[in-house]
Amino acid sequence: MLVVDDETHARDALAEILAEEGYETATAADGLEALRLMEELRPDVVLTDLKMPSLDGLGLLDRGKAEYPETSFVVMTAFGTIDTAVEAIRRGAENYVTKPLDVGTVTALLARAMDKAKLAREASELRERLHETYDFSRILGEHPSMRRLTQVIAQVAPSRATVLIHGESGTGKELIAAAIHENSKRKSGPFVRLNCAALAESLLESELFGHEKGSFTGAMARRKGRFEQADGGTLFLDEISEVPKPLQVKLLRFLQEREFERVGGNETIRVDVRVVAATNRDLKQCVQDGTFREDLYYRLDVVRVDVPPLRARRSDIPILAHHFLHRFAKENERALEGFGDEAMKALLAHAWPGNVRELENAIERAVVLAPGKRIEREHLPMPTPAAEAGSVGAFVPGMTLAEIERIAILQTLDACEGSTGKAAEMLGISRRKIQYRLKEWGMGGDVEDSD
Structure with missing residues (x-):
C-alpha cells in the first residue's frame, strides 16, 4: 500500500491507521516520489491525493496505470472537487473518498481495491506462465x-x-x-x-x-x-x-x-x-x-x-536442473542457491529412464528436503553410484566389461552429437557394432545414423 499526500501530518496519520489495520504501507510526498517508490515496491494499491506539487494525482494516475496496469488507484478529494475525482475514475481509478476521511469507508474501499489488484496480478502471472510454457523458444x-x-x-x-x-x-x-x-x-x-x-x-x-x-x-x-x-x-x-x-x-x-x-x-x-x-x-x-x-x-x-531422451543430451542436465531448482524454490519459498559438486555429479551420472519428468520430480523433492542453501547428494532420490553402475556415468571399480562398453559408446555418441560414424572412428570399432549395441539396449531411435 502506497499513501501519497503532500500534507505531512495527514500522510503519516493515514499510514499509521492503515498499518494498524494490517496493511504494509509506504508514503510519498508527491507524484514523482510515488513513481520512484512504485518502481521499487510494486504496491497493490496506491491511495493518492489529487492536489500536489510537481506531479498531481491525475498525472500520477496516468503514468502509474500505464507502467503498472495491475495496480489499483484510490483517490482522495475535497467536497469541492468531486468533478476531478469523477475524471480520475474515468481515467482508471478504482474509486474515490472525500476529505475529511471516514476510516471505515476508506478501509472498506481499500480492501476491495486490494482484492482486485491481487486478482489482476495473479492473472498476469498466469498469462506469463502460459506464455513461458508454450513458447517453443523457451x-x-x-x-x-x-x-x-x-x-x-x-x-x-x-x-x-x-x-x-x-x-x-x-x-x-x-x-x-x-x-x-x-x-x-x-x-x-x-x-x-x-x-x-x-x-x-x-x-x-x-x-x-x-x-x-x-x-x-x-x-x-x-x-x-x-x-x-x-x-x-x-x-x-x-x-x-x-x-x-x-x-x-x-x-x-x-x-x-x-x-x-x-x-x-x-x-x-x-x-x-x-x-x-x-x-x-x-x-x-x-x-x-x-x-x-x-x-x-x-x-x-x-x-x-x-524428441531426444535426456540421456542423449546430458549437457542439458545442469540447465534443466537449475531451472527446476529456481522454480520450485520460488514455489516453496526456499532460498536455495544451487547444487553441491557431488550432487551435480550424481545428476550427470544418472541414466534418467524417466527423462525430464523424472529430473523435475527429483529436483522438487530435493528442494523440499534440503535444509541449507544448496542441494547436496543425500537430498537426491537417485541410487548410489554402486547401484547405478549400469547407467551412463563415471567408471566404478568392479564394473563388468559390458557395462564399461555401454558407458564408452553412449558418452562418445553424446560427444559426437549422435553420429555413429564419428563415434565408431573414435572408439576403433565398426558402426555396425554400435548400431547392434543400441538395438540391444533398446535405444535404436536415440541417435542419428549419420556422419
Missing part, C-alpha cells in the same frame, strides 16, 4: 539435438500438416504439441488434449467423436466430442498407438475427409481441426505386428518430430 536445452528440434517446430508450426511426435515417456511431448499450436495460425483457437490410453474403446469413441442422446446406456443428452471441441484449433492425441483397431478406421476417415458422425448419429459433421499425435512406441513396428493400420500411420506421419 523449450530448455542447448544440445544440438534440441536446437534442431526447435528449428523443426518453428518450420512446422505455421503449416496445416498433421504432426507425429515420437519420444520416450517424460520427454515433454505434450509441451512440444502445445508449442506447435501456440506458434501456429490457430493459436487463438482451442488446444484440446486426449490421452488415448486412458479410456476403454467404447468410451474413447464417444470422447473423440461425441454421441447422440440414447445412443448407449447413460447417454442422457447429446454430447460434443473432442473433435468438435477443437474446431478451429488443434487436437493433441497422446499415446496414439493405443487406439483400438476398429476405431482407427474412423480416425483415418477424419484425416482423409475431415468429417465424421457422432456415436449413434447419422448427421455428418465437418470441422476444421489440426491433429498432432504423440507416441512412445515405434509405430512402424506396431504396423508390422498388426496392431496399427499402415494407412493411418502414413496419414499421421506427415511431419515427424523426434
Whole structure:
C-alpha cells in the first residue's frame, strides 16, 4: 500500500491507521516520489491525493496505470472537487473518498481495491506462465539435438500438416504439441488434449467423436466430442498407438475427409481441426505386428518430430536442473542457491529412464528436503553410484566389461552429437557394432545414423 499526500501530518496519520489495520504501507510526498517508490515496491494499491506539487494525482494516475496496469488507484478529494475525482475514475481509478476521511469507508474501499489488484496480478502471472510454457523458444536445452528440434517446430508450426511426435515417456511431448499450436495460425483457437490410453474403446469413441442422446446406456443428452471441441484449433492425441483397431478406421476417415458422425448419429459433421499425435512406441513396428493400420500411420506421419531422451543430451542436465531448482524454490519459498559438486555429479551420472519428468520430480523433492542453501547428494532420490553402475556415468571399480562398453559408446555418441560414424572412428570399432549395441539396449531411435 502506497499513501501519497503532500500534507505531512495527514500522510503519516493515514499510514499509521492503515498499518494498524494490517496493511504494509509506504508514503510519498508527491507524484514523482510515488513513481520512484512504485518502481521499487510494486504496491497493490496506491491511495493518492489529487492536489500536489510537481506531479498531481491525475498525472500520477496516468503514468502509474500505464507502467503498472495491475495496480489499483484510490483517490482522495475535497467536497469541492468531486468533478476531478469523477475524471480520475474515468481515467482508471478504482474509486474515490472525500476529505475529511471516514476510516471505515476508506478501509472498506481499500480492501476491495486490494482484492482486485491481487486478482489482476495473479492473472498476469498466469498469462506469463502460459506464455513461458508454450513458447517453443523457451523449450530448455542447448544440445544440438534440441536446437534442431526447435528449428523443426518453428518450420512446422505455421503449416496445416498433421504432426507425429515420437519420444520416450517424460520427454515433454505434450509441451512440444502445445508449442506447435501456440506458434501456429490457430493459436487463438482451442488446444484440446486426449490421452488415448486412458479410456476403454467404447468410451474413447464417444470422447473423440461425441454421441447422440440414447445412443448407449447413460447417454442422457447429446454430447460434443473432442473433435468438435477443437474446431478451429488443434487436437493433441497422446499415446496414439493405443487406439483400438476398429476405431482407427474412423480416425483415418477424419484425416482423409475431415468429417465424421457422432456415436449413434447419422448427421455428418465437418470441422476444421489440426491433429498432432504423440507416441512412445515405434509405430512402424506396431504396423508390422498388426496392431496399427499402415494407412493411418502414413496419414499421421506427415511431419515427424523426434524428441531426444535426456540421456542423449546430458549437457542439458545442469540447465534443466537449475531451472527446476529456481522454480520450485520460488514455489516453496526456499532460498536455495544451487547444487553441491557431488550432487551435480550424481545428476550427470544418472541414466534418467524417466527423462525430464523424472529430473523435475527429483529436483522438487530435493528442494523440499534440503535444509541449507544448496542441494547436496543425500537430498537426491537417485541410487548410489554402486547401484547405478549400469547407467551412463563415471567408471566404478568392479564394473563388468559390458557395462564399461555401454558407458564408452553412449558418452562418445553424446560427444559426437549422435553420429555413429564419428563415434565408431573414435572408439576403433565398426558402426555396425554400435548400431547392434543400441538395438540391444533398446535405444535404436536415440541417435542419428549419420556422419
